[in-house]
Amino acid sequence: MSLRIVVCVKYVPDATGDRHFTDELTVDRDDVDGLLSELDEYAVEQALQIADEADDAEITVLTVGPEDAKDALRKALSMGADKAVHVEDDDLHGTDVMGTSLVLAKAIEKTGYDLVIAGMASTDGTAGVVPALLAERLGVPQVTLLSEVSVEDGVVRGRRDGDAATELLEASLPAxxxxxxxxxxxRYPSFKGIMAAKKKPVESLDLDDLDIEAEEVGLEGAWTKVDQAAERPARTAGTIVTDEGAGGKELAAFLAERKYV
Known part of the structure; x- marks a missing residue:
């Protein structure tokens, strides 16, 4: 029986771009280029490595986002994933981690799975809680923050490296x-992979397909919201200290004044 792997990926604003909020204090995605979250590329890579070791495996990449989020799916498909699922609905605007985990869980259940792989966090929200929320909604074990992962005989095993210790963890599939x-x-997508990705299937779903009510997601259903935001002040010119014998003291006083030491 084929090992069904689902990789959750996110289309995020380019961190090098000039990002802003909308009047609703949500990220203005129309004002900046987007791309596949870098941390999710590691999840795709691990799925590909697991599939290479399996007798038979199929990798589905899944994302929740606007029309442009298909770019993230195409990147994952060009890396080697087999097919993609895109959940897009205008009522998803402003959805937080709680709503996102609900949508992902419903889509994963509809798609079918044995193993779900995610990055440790997205590069825009950086909450890092969606994998745990997803496991709770699916009712399956979670093995998170792994630096090494493998699957054998219906068991996923991995290594988690902490500041003080390394843990070896395992869980029965599904997980x-x-x-x-x-x-x-x-890995970098090859030219062959990029061309092949154009022919791979991308299924589109909306909230109706997943039996989710609009008020469960979006700004209305969000558990967390941005209360206020201000643009980062423009960078000012630095302070130049001419060392005439007391440079060390002036530097120490500068750091102490700002409570750096």
């Missing part, structure tokens, strides 16, 4: 795992 940026560098 949810998340991987860190130490799990292995993601």
């Amino acid at each position: 949810v795992v998340s991987v860190t940026d130490q799990s292995g560098e993601a």
Whole structure:
């Protein structure tokens, strides 16, 4: 029986771009270029490595987002994933981690799965809680923040590296795992992979397809909201200290005044 792997990926604003909020204090995605979250590339890579070791495996990449989020799916497909699922609905605007985990769980159940893989966090929200929420909604074990992961005989095993210790963890499938940026560098899509990705299936779903009411997601259903935001002040010119014998003291006083020491 084929090992069904679902990789959750996110289309995020380019961190190098000039990002802003809308009047509703949600991220203005029309004002900045987007791309596949870098941390999710590691999840795709681990799925590909697991599939390479399996006798038979199929990788589905799943995202929740606007029309442009298909770019993230195409990147994952060009890396080697087999097919994609895109959940798009205008009522999803402003959805937080609680709503996102609900939508992902419903889509994963509809798609079918044995193993769900996610990155450790998204590069825009950086909450890092969606894998745990997803496991809870699906009612399956979670093995998170892995720097090494493998699957054999219906069991997923992994290594979690902490500041003080390393843990070796395992769980029976089906399960949810998340991987860190130490799990292995993601491969670059080849020209052949890019061309092949154009022919791979991308299924589109909306809230009706998932039996989710609009008030359960979006700004209306969000458990968390941005209360206020202000643009970062423009960078000012630095202070130049001419060392005439007391430079060390002036530097120490500068750091002490700002409570750096």
